[in-house]
Amino acid sequence: MGADGRFAAHTGTECVPWCGHWIGEDMSVAGNMLAGPQVIAETVRYFREKRVAAAAATTDRRHEGRGEKVGGDKRGKQSAGP
Numbered sequence: 001m002g003a004d005g006r007f008a009a010h011t012g013t014e015c016v017p018w019c020g021h022w023i024g025e026d027m028s029v030a031g032n033m034l035a036g037p038q039v040i041a042e043t044v045r046y047f048r049e050k051r052v053a054a055a056a057a058t059t060d061r062r063h064e065g066r067g068e069k070v071g072g073d074k075r076g077k078q079s080a081g082p
Helices: 037-050
Strands: 019-023 028-032
Touching: 019 037, 028 037
Parallel strands: none
Antiparallel strands: 019 028
8 A cells, every 4th residue: 555545556477377466445455376366356355245454454364265265376275384
């Protein structure tokens, strides 16, 4: 989010497919190596349905698995932790 309060996203031309983004008035959702656009759509739908504030979205653990239910990361579940 910029200083003006607007959201933006950029999906580069050299990203690994599937990649893309969605920009709304109160949040943006982006990803690459996803099973397809349905992962982005489900993430947006979930946050809209649950009315989770965009600022809290990155720390809200209740959304875990939503994108995975519609394909998620095409390599399978990924984690930075053990």
